[in-house]
Amino acid sequence: MKEERKAKSEIAEMSGSAALPRKSGEMVFHDDWERKSFTLAVSLSEQGLFEWHEFQSELISAIKEAEGDDPNHPSRGYFESWQASLESLLAKKLA
Amino acid sequence: MTTHNHDHANPYHESDRDEATNKAMAERVDKMEALLLEKGLVSQGALDKLADIYENDLGPMNGAKVVARAWVDPDFKKRLLEDATSAIAELGFGGLQGEHMVAKENTSNVHNVVVCTLCSCYPWPVLGLPPGWYKSFAYRSKVVIEPREVLKEFGTNVPDDVEVRVWDSSAEIRYLVIPERPEGTENLNESELAEIIERDSMIGVTKVSAP
Numbered sequence: 001m002k003e004e005r006k007a008k009s010e011i012a013e014m015s016g017s018a019a020l021p022r023k024s025g026e027m028v029f030h031d032d033w034e035r036k037s038f039t040l041a042v043s044l045s046e047q048g049l050f051e052w053h054e055f056q057s058e059l060i061s062a063i064k065e066a067e068g069d070d071p072n073h074p075s076r077g078y079f080e081s082w083q084a085s086l087e088s089l090l091a092k093k094l095a
Numbered sequence: 096m097t098t099h100n101h102d103h104a105n106p107y108h109e110s111d112r113d114e115a116t117n118k119a120m121a122e123r124v125d126k127m128e129a130l131l132l133e134k135g136l137v138s139q140g141a142l143d144k145l146a147d148i149y150e151n152d153l154g155p156m157n158g159a160k161v162v163a164r165a166w167v168d169p170d171f172k173k174r175l176l177e178d179a180t181s182a183i184a185e186l187g188f189g190g191l192q193g194e195h196m197v198a199k200e201n202t203s204n205v206h207n208v209v210v211c212t213l214c215s216c217y218p219w220p221v222l223g224l225p226p227g228w229y230k231s232f233a234y235r236s237k238v239v240i241e242p243r244e245v246l247k248e249f250g251t252n253v254p255d256d257v258e259v260r261v262w263d264s265s266a267e268i269r270y271l272v273i274p275e276r277p278e279g280t281e282n283l284n285e286s287e288l289a290e291i292i293e294r295d296s297m298i299g300v301t302k303v304s305a306p
Contacts, residue, residue, distance in 0.1 A: 012149065013188075013220065031112070033121040036128060039145040043137045046145075077112065083124060090127070 010052050011042060017063045017071075018056055021078050034079040041086050049093055058085035157188045158221035158271060159292035163285045165198075166276045176200060179271060188220055196221070199262060200273040201299070206253045207272045208246065208299035210238045211264040218269035222294055229298065239263070249300040272299035279305035 014020060029035040045052045062081035066074040074081075112120075131137045161183055165172040175182040179196035196218060199207035211217065212235050217225040228234050238245045242259045246252070253259055262270045274296040280288060295301040
């Protein structure tokens, strides 16, 4: 293995409810905006606007909120929660 | 072979959004992107590159570290062969979604190779994303029938007196091949060894060569 692993493990290997949606190992984006929202968050953390764990905490709360009493039927999808988390974190950081 | 069950009960796997929701979300994200680009907080080039990395380039470094440890630490290797899931967790690699890891050691008598005949079950926490050929119908169908021929296509010649074992992955069991440590690597340390262990050797289609 001579290439460097470029994907950050703190992002790629998030576990529990925050774990990135994958199918047989691959990241799954269903719609283009999901990809865009994902890369915006990763890019902003790489630029140092926030630490990844700060985003991850927001994401976990947002998913929990969407799950309510029924984790099998969340009120919105993973990336809807992702985008909501990013918006709320940005509002705090850019305020 | 166990039954394939590819529904990991992940409610986020399938998109069931209607067009209006999709359009609204797309507009919301576009608006944010435009604002961030304008403020110079992100650049288009960086965004494109990141998408590429996370979709295509999650590397198999974890697996290489596991194999390198097994090569230098016989006790670890013993634990790895007995209970790979726990041994791999010792190195801090998790993220398995309920699948069990099983390690198979290549020796001078046995060569192991891994496939998922029905689809593309793969030990992603240790090997990253599966290569395209792993998912191809040609590989999945042919490696079971003519493993030696398939190995030759990868440039791997297995002598006739070496037994070839093909392991079929499933949603419950993921295999990791421990390739043979090549001669001429006696002076390399664990992290130097990890550098020479490539993904394909841990699927079992190639051997590791000394640097």
